[in-house]
Amino acid sequence: MFYVIGLGLCDEKDITVRGLEAVKSCSRIYLEAYTSILMVNKDRLEAFYGKQLIIADRDMVELESDEILRDASTENVAFLVVGDPFGATTHTDLLLRARDLQIPTQIIHNASIxxxxxxxxxxxxxxxxxxxxxxxxxxxxxxxxxxxxxxxxxxxxxxxxxxxxxVKEQSEENLARCRYPSSCLYPSVSECACLKLRGRKIYExxxxxxxxxxxxxxxxxxxxxxxxxxxxxxxxxxxxxxxxxxxxxxxxxxxxxxxxxxxxxxxxxxxxxxxxxxxxxxxxxxxxxxxxxxxxxxxxxxxxxxxxxxxxxxxx
Amino acid sequence: MFYVIGLGLCDEKDITVRGLEAVKSCSRIYLEAYTSILMVNKDRLEAFYGKQLIIADRDMVELESDEILRDASTENVAFLVVGDPFGATTHTDLLLRARDLQIPTQIIHNASIxxxxxxxxxxxxxxxxxxxxxxxxxxxxxxxxxxxxxxxxxxxxxxxxxxxxxVKEQSEENLARCRYPSSCLYPSVSECACLKLRGRKIYExxxxxxxxxxxxxxxxxxxxxxxxxxxxxxxxxxxxxxxxxxxxxxxxxxxxxxxxxxxxxxxxxxxxxxxxxxxxxxxxxxxxxxxxxxxxxxxxxxxxxxxxxxxxxxxx
Missing domain, CATH: 3.30.950.10 (Tetrapyrrole methylase, C-terminal domain)
Structure with missing residues (x-):
């Protein structure tokens, strides 16, 4: 099962009881960390869940969705989202990809702004x-x-x-060195995937x-x-x-x-x-x-x- | 503290961990049961909380708010709402009343439709x-x-x-016997408080x-x-x-x-x-x-x- 779980707005205790049970059943847990943030850090969530979290930044969610969804047909995998799962368009993408791969999904809602x-x-x-x-x-x-x-x-x-x-925005200095600036297919330079080819990124x-x-x-x-x-x-x-x-x-x-x-x-x-x-x-x-x-x-x-x-x- | 706690949309496990802790700390717990419903009954919630619930119908919330708020300055009292606490206007009324009485309040949000x-x-x-x-x-x-x-x-x-x-609507038969139909101050006959004076109500x-x-x-x-x-x-x-x-x-x-x-x-x-x-x-x-x-x-x-x-x- 691929769970997309809303964390609510404030801290580790804003997850629902259903959400917490799902998290505890998962073999891999991703924390989406670029469309919003909680008021507590990753360590505090990990201590509360008794589980390790993998930080999912924009690059990972948009370019490595198959890795996020890996084995979710046979294991439980969770993708944690601040607020409600449907706050950001990008999570709909992930669910569409899961649907294509015939992976069962479950949404656990929560408060959003x-x-x-x-x-x-x-x-x-x-x-x-x-x-x-x-x-x-x-x-x-x-x-x-x-x-x-x-x-x-x-x-x-x-x-x-x-x-x-x-959050995790690339610095101007970094962007300036884009490989194919004139033919870039991405809507904005900051999302340009070819940046990945240039080794270590510098973040603001x-x-x-x-x-x-x-x-x-x-x-x-x-x-x-x-x-x-x-x-x-x-x-x-x-x-x-x-x-x-x-x-x-x-x-x-x-x-x-x-x-x-x-x-x-x-x-x-x-x-x-x-x-x-x-x-x-x-x-x-x-x-x-x-x-x-x-x-x-x-x-x-x-x-x-x-x-x-x-x-x-x-x-x- | 007067807690207004969202229960989310489905069953007893949709409450947040923060909400559940608050419920367990309360000496009186009201369940609002007329603007929406969960998919489980009161007994199941009571078993999950380990606490008795008082069903709050429209009459109680609109006419007996001071009883709901009684002693909330010195004890913890919870008012449980399906979805998010701010889904229905009537709960804002209750919070305004608490503010007038200088009772501290806390909202615990949840998913709503x-x-x-x-x-x-x-x-x-x-x-x-x-x-x-x-x-x-x-x-x-x-x-x-x-x-x-x-x-x-x-x-x-x-x-x-x-x-x-x-939910708990009075039957036509019952409404037909209203005491002061021509001078009723309530916006609709079904909300008429003077019905209270006529003993047992009949509900649809x-x-x-x-x-x-x-x-x-x-x-x-x-x-x-x-x-x-x-x-x-x-x-x-x-x-x-x-x-x-x-x-x-x-x-x-x-x-x-x-x-x-x-x-x-x-x-x-x-x-x-x-x-x-x-x-x-x-x-x-x-x-x-x-x-x-x-x-x-x-x-x-x-x-x-x-x-x-x-x-x-x-x-x-």
């Missing part, structure tokens, strides 16, 4: 399509998220904005987009596109950090717990980075169909209560 | 707003879902349609909307509204049953396992009820922005492969 975002107080059925926001560079500022937020906003719906993470340290970077990037695109989809003073947003971990009681410490911070985009922009807690972060852009109960629930997280109430009352 | 629906092969970020479809009566056919599906369809997005369940047996009822209701509204949002022959849909339970291997038996059935609305309408498996059911209306990989993955569940490919190829 797409439903846990309900902790903000905004109702899940009032969310439109989810968007991703990637790190801008000087020359690359993909802005299709802006159209998606606009579509949602037009319907009064909230948008969950997933913030970029860069991991990066997780902060709330302030996200808000700045959103407003930067608004300032270019000027369609009035986002406005510093009147767009309400909710910043989420480490959803699913124990809520922070004492405001003066930072123990890595969940934080929810609400306000206008300008309110959020005016906060010091530390207010938003530790990564991973997500951001909600609230739609105008804000119900009274949503406004009240989320309002408790507002950095400027007066601002929040004034704008929320206009919309709800 | 809103993310587990990814098992269909359709990508979660291509879903628009979620809608609910209630049982029609001869005189009551609420159709606001139609506008929401239309909004999603216009953007090419998929729609998750949650199908009605009726539970009902769960089937896929065929859902498809018929959808097409009935299309035939009234005639806006071309849904079409028997060209709208692709995916019927889901018991998401999260072990996938059915042997097509000739019905062991209550997950089933996924894809086709046009007419394809689905032509199937016998048994094809769709046991409740709970959900239905996805596929949007026109169907990616090739989504079409391939979901196509394996099609009742009429040729039909599916022909239409999916036009859209993807």
């Amino acid at each position: 797409l439903n846990a975002v309900g902790c903000s107080g905004l109702q899940l059925y009032n969310f439109g399509q989810t968007v991703s926001l990637v790190f801008f560079t000087d020359t690359w500022k993909p802005d299709s998220f802006y159209d998606r937020i606009a579509e949602n906003a037009k319907l009064g719906l909230h948008t969950l904005v997933l913030l970029d993470i860069k 340290p991991p990066r997780y987009m902060s709330i302030l970077t996200a808000v700045n990037q959103l407003l930067e695109i608004e300032s270019i596109r000027k369609e009035g989809v986002l406005d510093g003073d009147s767009t309400l947003a909710i910043a989420l950090s480490r959803v699913g971990s124990i809520p922070l009681g004492d405001e003066t410490t930072d123990d890595g717990a969940q934080r929810i911070v609400a306000g206008t985009l300008s309110d959020l922009q005016a906060q010091p980075e530390s207010v938003f807690g530790q990564p991973l972060h997500s951001l909600i852009i609230a739609g105008k169909k804000l119900h009274e109960m949503e406004a009240i629930y989320a309002g408790a997280f507002a950095v400027n209560q007066e601002n929040w109430n004034r704008i929320a009352n206009k919309t709800s | 809103l993310n587990a629906v990814g098992c269909s092969g359709l990508q979660l970020y291509n879903f628009g707003q979620t809608v609910s479809l209630v049982f029609f009566t001869d005189t009551w056919k609420p159709d606001s879902f139609y506008d929401r599906i239309a909004e999603n369809a216009k953007l090419g997005l998929h729609t998750l349609v949650l199908l009605d369940i009726k 047996p539970p009902r769960y909307m089937s896929i065929l009822t859902a498809v018929n209701q959808l097409l009935e509204i299309e035939s009234i509204r005639k806006e071309g949002v849904l079409d028997g022959d060209s709208t692709l849909a995916i019927a889901l049953s018991r998401v999260g339970s072990i996938p059915l291997g042997d097509e000739t038996t019905d062991d209550g396992a997950q089933r996924i059935v894809a086709g046009t609305l007419s394809d689905l309408q032509a199937q016998p009820e048994s094809v769709f498996g046991q409740p709970l059911h959900s239905l996805i209306i596929a949007g026109k922005k169907l990616h090739e990989m989504e079409a391939i993955y979901a196509g394996a569940f099609a009742v009429n492969q040729e039909n599916w490919n022909r239409i999916a190829n036009k859209t993807s």
Whole structure:
């Protein structure tokens, strides 16, 4: 059996009882470690499972799927995914490959940010399509998220904005030495398989987009596109950090717990980075169909209560 | 501590390890049993937890929240919810009440149908707003879902349609004897609190909307509204049953396992009820922005492969 098991959002104890039993039955266990991360490291998971884990980076999942699936017809093999197994497209690929090889599969679901975002107080059925926001560079500022937020906003719906993470990204120096740059078949240089031929790769340290970077990037695109989809003073947003971990009681410490911070985009922009807690972060852009109960629930997280109430009352 | 704990979708083993530890620490444990159901009964949960459960019906949650929250400042009390805690509005109410009473709360997330629906092969970020479809009566056919599906369809997005369940609904006979029908403050007669004053209530047996009822209701509204949002022959849909339970291997038996059935609305309408498996059911209306990989993955569940490919190829 090939198991694809969701680990939930926070630590080793967010796996389900069914998932834990499956893990313990497996002869090989892969931990997917590039679309999201847990808040604990591999050692802690291994100690909890009593099993060794194999880290599966993007290269391995995309290029060595047959090795991951090896012998899964006769043994149990697990592929562990932070959140729910269907959060990232790449896992669907792996399941399609298993189907081709006639390997039996079983999915063990778990919480993902797409439903846990309900902790903000905004109702899940009032969310439109989810968007991703990637790190801008000087020359690359993909802005299709802006159209998606606009579509949602037009319907009064909230948008969950997933913030970029860069794990095991190859360094510029490394990329610059690509063998076949002009004829590369891969959609982006960083995914180019021929890099494999050039021996040892050089990786950047991991990066997780902060709330302030996200808000700045959103407003930067608004300032270019000027369609009035986002406005510093009147767009309400909710910043989420480490959803699913124990809520922070004492405001003066930072123990890595969940934080929810609400306000206008300008309110959020005016906060010091530390207010938003530790990564991973997500951001909600609230739609105008804000119900009274949503406004009240989320309002408790507002950095400027007066601002929040004034704008929320206009919309709800 | 007042814990609100998601149980996931299937049976007693879908609780997380963190959730199970919390349950075991509680002096009172409520099981919410009216917005959704697990596929196992209360006895099985009690045996697994080694604890007694108190069934919380709609009346109790809406009228006796202070009893549910009693002593939660000094003891641990759990409120168990099928799926994720934020699936239903009513639980937000309970958390707001706890906040008013300054009772510390902790949410333990889990899978819900809103993310587990990814098992269909359709990508979660291509879903628009979620809608609910209630049982029609001869005189009551609420159709606001139609506008929401239309909004999603216009953007090419998929729609998750949650199908009605009726658990512990009062019988018509019972409702007919309401004390103050003309001055009732409750939004619907079935929620009327003054019913409580009249002694023993009479309840209908539970009902769960089937896929065929859902498809018929959808097409009935299309035939009234005639806006071309849904079409028997060209709208692709995916019927889901018991998401999260072990996938059915042997097509000739019905062991209550997950089933996924894809086709046009007419394809689905032509199937016998048994094809769709046991409740709970959900239905996805596929949007026109169907990616090739989504079409391939979901196509394996099609009742009429040729039909599916022909239409999916036009859209993807």
